[in-house]
Amino acid sequence: MRERFDRLDLNLLRVLVAIDRSRSVTEAGRILSLSQPATSNALARLRVAFDDPLFVRAPGGLAPTPLAERLAPAAARQLEALELALSEPAVFDPARSNAEWRLSLSDLGEIVFLSRIAAAVLGQAPSTRLSNAAVPAARIADALARREVDLAIGILNPKLRGIRSALLFRESxxxxxxxxxxxxxxxxxxxxxxxxxxxxxxxxxxxxxxxxxxxxxxxxxxxxxxxxxxxxxxxxxxxxxxxxxxxxxxxxxxxxxxxxxxxxxxxxxVFDIRMVWHEATERDAAQRWLRQRVLELFRGRRGGPA
Structure with missing residues (x-):
């Protein structure tokens, strides 16, 4: 196994993790901005490197082999740790930013949160944009890890791998x-x-x-x-x-x-209303600015209007 690791192109680990999360070669390529042939070629190289098929066809997509079930989570943890180590805090200028903030709110969340977030964010960062992906609760951790959304607000489980959270308020x-x-x-x-x-x-x-x-x-x-x-x-x-x-x-x-x-x-x-985000964005200046706006608006609020 040591010889396999020494010969392995570590860029392939990103492909391994993406396929494990999406269970699709095509979708993994989309996540990584790779063509379908390039992603298939990367999977073929992984199979040779590990002398294992890693993923096999199954109803609903690809299924990992026992070896892939061990490798993919470990690779994901190490890649996330590396991303954190390389993420130096930067200065964020809201007046000049053209960032697109991607939220996950239920339809209730759109009613009670979105207009206030939009007013606070666009008031200070007028060239930014907001979108709501409304990711189902069961997919929140995956969507945050894949950068489909920047943060989610709602009745959410904070004890998921790679997830950070802040309690906003308790709702009756x-x-x-x-x-x-x-x-x-x-x-x-x-x-x-x-x-x-x-x-x-x-x-x-x-x-x-x-x-x-x-x-x-x-x-x-x-x-x-x-x-x-x-x-x-x-x-x-x-x-x-x-x-x-x-x-x-x-x-x-x-x-x-x-x-x-x-x-x-x-x-x-009584339910805890939380904001959750991925630990890989913990130190990102733009993401921290966005989270701070949400905390200022909603932390400690009761049922009445802010």
């Missing part, structure tokens, strides 16, 4: 209804008979609220499962239903429409 859920919602709906008995609305977006979110309702024997009261939070205000204004929504969203909705919000008369979990 409240009831949101129409302006004429009966006072009885604010009691445990009345709430048990009302038709409920919950949301099920896919990005940066988990299903803790619906699970809590089921545990409290209110699962059968869920009348509507909406895909997007944007639909909630019109639903509760026009139908005799109550939505279970984050407190920050409820405040915003009540500011824009004649709606009513009140504490849910049952016990629901």
């Amino acid at each position: 859920y409240v009831a949101l209804g129409g302006p004429d919602s009966p006072a009885a709906w604010r009691t445990r008995a009345g709430f048990s008979g009302v038709s409920l609305v919950v949301t099920s977006p896919t990005a940066t979110f988990h299903q803790g609220i619906e699970q809590s309702l089921v545990r409290q024997k209110l699962g059968d009261r869920i009348a509507i499962r909406a895909r997007h939070y944007a639909a909630i205000p019109d639903l509760v204004r026009n139908a005799p239903v109550v939505a279970i929504v984050p407190e920050m969203f409820a405040h915003m909705a009540c500011e824009r429409q004649p709606l009513a919000s009140w504490p849910v008369p049952i016990k629901l979990p």
